[in-house]
Amino acid sequence: MVLPSWTDENLGTMKRAGLWLVSVVGEGSTFTKDELRQAFPGVSQIDRRMRDLRDHGWQIDTNRDDITLEPHEQRFVRQGEPVWEPGKGRAKSTVSVTATQRREIMSRDGNFCRSCGISGGQTYAGTFESAQLDIARRQVRQSDGAVSVELVTECNRCRVGGRQLTAEPADVLAQVRQLGRLERRVLAGWIADDRRPFSTVERLWAEYRALPEESRIRIRQVLDSADTD
Incomplete structure (x- = not known):
């Protein structure tokens, strides 16, 4: 199916933003706020319309979601509902958290x-x-x-x-x-x-599990040697 053009101003801003992500950015790629605003010059609240896509199953990560991103960057991770298709992209019943x-x-x-x-x-x-x-x-x-x-x-x-x-x-x-x-x-x-007190052994188990394999080997060797003493 041929996608509508993201430059078609007869489409709503959210639909155009989704089409821009799919057609220009591509899944898995990053973009900046400046690139978004340059693509939609004069369009008010383009950032908010981009965020609205998340209510339709789109995954767009910021540096709060992905620590590898810079504060000015976002990553288009996955497309959700094709909001530009007839009957799609309608406002969801969920509202933003105040x-x-x-x-x-x-x-x-x-x-x-x-x-x-x-x-x-x-x-x-x-x-x-x-x-x-x-x-x-x-x-x-x-x-x-x-x-x-x-x-x-x-x-x-x-x-x-x-x-x-x-x-x-x-x-x-x-x-x-x-x-x-x-x-x-x-x-x-x-x-x-609303809390569970952990024993020393349980805390050590959690810390051991978080260690790299080489470090875990050293811990196991110490415990094995202690059992043979």
């Missing part, structure tokens, strides 16, 4: 990533990279099988990695029901405190 909602959700979530537990500004283990917190839209499968979208606080790493995941509360609940009384009490305590 600054007030963002603060409320982060406060509700304890101001840390609900996936990995890191706080905003905290450095990832073994790196000099600081975590940035934002609001992620997570797909959640309900008990009737329908999939809805819920908002959750996540760091930049987890937000990117979890985009294609669907939460399954029913599976979690089924496993909770299989727990013994003591295990249920322990879990209920962690949930009430």
Whole structure:
């Protein structure tokens, strides 16, 4: 199918922006804000119209999503719905998260990533990279099988990695029901405190898993030698 021209001003700005990404930039390639504005001179809010494509399944990463990008760069990762086709590209029912909602959700979530537990500004283990917190839209499968979208606080790493995941509360609940009384009490305590205290051995296991293979070998050698002493 022949694509419409992204220069056709009879199309809406969002549709033209999508066509420009497909026709000029190409999936997997980067572009700058200046290049975008030069392609659409005189078009107001072109940045916002570009962001609107994300509501239609398009993945366009910034340096908050991909640390290899510079602040002025974005990467066109994947095309979503062909918004220029008839019947496509209509406004979604979801709305942008306001600054007030963002603060409320982060406060509700304890101001840390609900996936990995890191706080905003905290450095990832073994790196000099600081975590940035934002609001992620997570797909959640309900008990009737329908999939809805819920908002959750996540760091930049987890937000990117979890985009294609669907939460399954029913599976979690089924496993909770299989727990013994003591295990249920322990879990209920962690949930009430909204934190799980890890033992020294558990923390060491997590740190060991994050080490490069050569370093893991040295740890194993020390443990093996200790067993033979």
